[in-house]
Amino acid sequence: MAGENNFDEKGKERGKSREELIRHSWSSLEKNQSLSLKEKLEKLLALARECKVKKSPLHPEDELSSPERETGMTRISGFRIFENTYPLDYKYGRVSLGQGLKIEGRILALLAHNEAFKELSLSSALFLDLETTGLSGGVGVIPFLIGFGYFGQESLEIRQFFLGEPAEEEAMIQEVYRFLESNPFECIVSFNGRGFDLPILETRFTLHRLPFPLADLPHLDFIFTARQLWKHKHESCRLSHLAEQVLKASRWEDIPSSEVPVRYFSYLRSGQFSFVEPVLEHNVQDILSLLGIVIAASELLESSSFTEDMDSSDLIGLARILEAAGEAERSFELLEMALRQGVPESLAFSLKKKLAWYWKKNRQWARAVALWEEMAPAGKLFCYRELAMYYEHCCHDYERARELAAEGLSLARGVSRTYEEDFLRRLQRLEAKIQKGRLIG
Numbered sequence: 001m002a003g004e005n006n007f008d009e010k011g012k013e014r015g016k017s018r019e020e021l022i023r024h025s026w027s028s029l030e031k032n033q034s035l036s037l038k039e040k041l042e043k044l045l046a047l048a049r050e051c052k053v054k055k056s057p058l059h060p061e062d063e064l065s066s067p068e069r070e071t072g073m074t075r076i077s078g079f080r081i082f083e084n085t086y087p088l089d090y091k092y093g094r095v096s097l098g099q100g101l102k103i104e105g106r107i108l109a110l111l112a113h114n115e116a117f118k119e120l121s122l123s124s125a126l127f128l129d130l131e132t133t134g135l136s137g138g139v140g141v142i143p144f145l146i147g148f149g150y151f152g153q154e155s156l157e158i159r160q161f162f163l164g165e166p167a168e169e170e171a172m173i174q175e176v177y178r179f180l181e182s183n184p185f186e187c188i189v190s191f192n193g194r195g196f197d198l199p200i201l202e203t204r205f206t207l208h209r210l211p212f213p214l215a216d217l218p219h220l221d222f223i224f225t226a227r228q229l230w231k232h233k234h235e236s237c238r239l240s241h242l243a244e245q246v247l248k249a250s251r252w253e254d255i256p257s258s259e260v261p262v263r264y265f266s267y268l269r270s271g272q273f274s275f276v277e278p279v280l281e282h283n284v285q286d287i288l289s290l291l292g293i294v295i296a297a298s299e300l301l302e303s304s305s306f307t308e309d310m311d312s313s314d315l316i317g318l319a320r321i322l323e324a325a326g327e328a329e330r331s332f333e334l335l336e337m338a339l340r341q342g343v344p345e346s347l348a349f350s351l352k353k354k355l356a357w358y359w360k361k362n363r364q365w366a367r368a369v370a371l372w373e374e375m376a377p378a379g380k381l382f383c384y385r386e387l388a389m390y391y392e393h394c395c396h397d398y399e400r401a402r403e404l405a406a407e408g409l410s411l412a413r414g415v416s417r418t419y420e421e422d423f424l425r426r427l428q429r430l431e432a433k434i435q436k437g438r439l440i441g
Contacts, residue, residue: 078165079172084158084284092288093247095295097156103298110301110325111294112220117187120218122294123151124186128214129286130197131260131279142169143200144264145279146176149287150185158287160280166268170208177205180213187218191239191290194221222294228320229297232347233313243289246296251289255282312341316351332358349375356386365394381419384408388426398437402430 074081088098100122108117127149134141144163149156159179163172190197198214205212226237234245243249255263255278267275300318315338323331335351343351352371359368369390376383384404392401409423 078163078168079175080162080164081175082160082162082280084160085152086156086158086288088154088156090156092292093243093249095247095292097288097291099295100156100291101151103295104302107298107301108220110321111222111225111297112218113224113324114218114220116218117220120187122189122291124184125189125220126150126180126183126185126187126214126217127287127290128188128190128193128197128201129283129290130200131264131283132200133261133264141200142166143197143204145276145283146172146201147283147287148179149291150183156291158284160283162276162280169204173204173208173210177210177213185214185217187220188214189220189222189290189294191226191286192221192223194219220294222290222297225297225321226293228324229300229317230313232316233311239286239289239293242293243285247289247292249289249292251285254285255279257282310337312338312343315341316343316347328358349378349380353382360386365390379411381408381412381416384411385419385422385426388423388430392426392430392433398430398433402427402434405430 072083074083086097088096088101090097103122105118105120108120108122109115111117129147129149130143131145131147132141132143142163144166146161148159148161150159151157161172161176163169188198198219202212202215223237226239226242230237230242230246234241236242240251240254243251260279260282263275263279267273300314301321315334319331319334319338322328322334332355335355339348339351339355352375356368356371356375359365359371369387372383372386372390376387384407388401388404388408391397391404405423405426409420409427412419412423
């Protein structure tokens with residue numbers, strides 16, 4: 001729209017303030033039905049960068065405050081740095097933050113699926129969470145709030161870099177770079193940081209011609225571990241949901257992630273910090289939640305021995321972690337333990353199938369056959385095939401193999417052409433073997 005391209009110069013000629021210019025721009029953009037919300041917001045950001053009129057400083061009441069933590073705010077040009085300090089005995093839900101310092105390297109290595117963590121601890125970790133102008137990634141997405149959590153001498157520190165003036169992004173990224181360079185972090189902990197936060201942050205560093213200090217650090221992206229542990233136990237593996245369900249931490253007043261970009265652009269349009277104050281709190285809660293669920297997961301793995309008293313869903317989650325770490329035998333022992341406890345029928349079938357495959361691979365035929373025979377009455381075609389192969393090749397009991405192949409064929413007709421053809425070939429071969437045996441006999 002031609003009016004949008006020229007509004008800035010016209011506004012300056014009329015002596016408008018930055019807030020008035022942005023308000024005028026947003027009003028024009030809102031009327032343009034051909035643009036998506038994301039495109040409108042990106043245009044607003046670009047126009048805001050061109051405006052160099054400075055905002056007034058924050059009022060004291062704009063700062064985040066809480067009786068349970070120390071807070072501070074530093075204003076540098078067009079961006080602000082917020083600092084929150086939590087003592088190590090601070091309770092977030094059912095865990096104390098200081099428990100994170102007690103997690104052994106071998107546990108972190110299991111959670112991260114990365115042997116490099118065996119020599120590390122969370123005392124040297126950087127917890128990372130970004131709030132951005134979009135949720136899909138890409139060069140056009142700007143991290144307007146960069147949240148870092150890290151352990152100090154006697155506390156957990158959360159430092160937030162907030163971009164109040166889009167035109168000052170380069171200055172803020174330079175300050176973030178100085179912060180990272182001056183702190184010897186040895187690893188990263190995030191929740192979907194590998195797929196979202198790190199690529200976005202690295203892109204901004206590249207655009208501003210700065211090296212990215214976090215590029216080669218070992219990374220515990222806990223979203224993958226969370227799904228392995230709790231996929232079958234909780235209806236969602238979103239960070240906020242896990243904080244409530246696993247940690248019993250209340251986040252009922254939290255804003256949804258989808259609301260974050262809109263709040264930031266409302267702030268840019270109006271200059272009202274109250275729009276983004278909940279976003280800063282949301283970011284703090286995400287960092288605390290991330291540390292909390294890492295602690296909770298480590299508690300499960302640190303059990304010296306897993307027992308029948310454990311929740312079957314926890315046993316399944318732990319089995320997945322151990323299998324990914326190469327501890328297959330221990331993993332499958334946990335799956336058997338979970339089955340003895342009782343799991344939903346649909347899940348029980350997939351677990352039995354997995355166990356039978358493992359026992360077959362390790363030639364523990366009695367255990368594999370018991371599972372195939374247990375599942376066969378439900379009409380599972382693969383069970384008839386596996387049993388027919390077992391009796392043919394391992395037992396040389398061709399009569400029993402033929403019976404099983406015939407049962408499988410009757411079930412496969414009209415259901416699976418692949419299985420039908422397999423059983424037909426098998427029956428022909430078995431008939432030939434049986435006839436040959438009779439002739440020899």
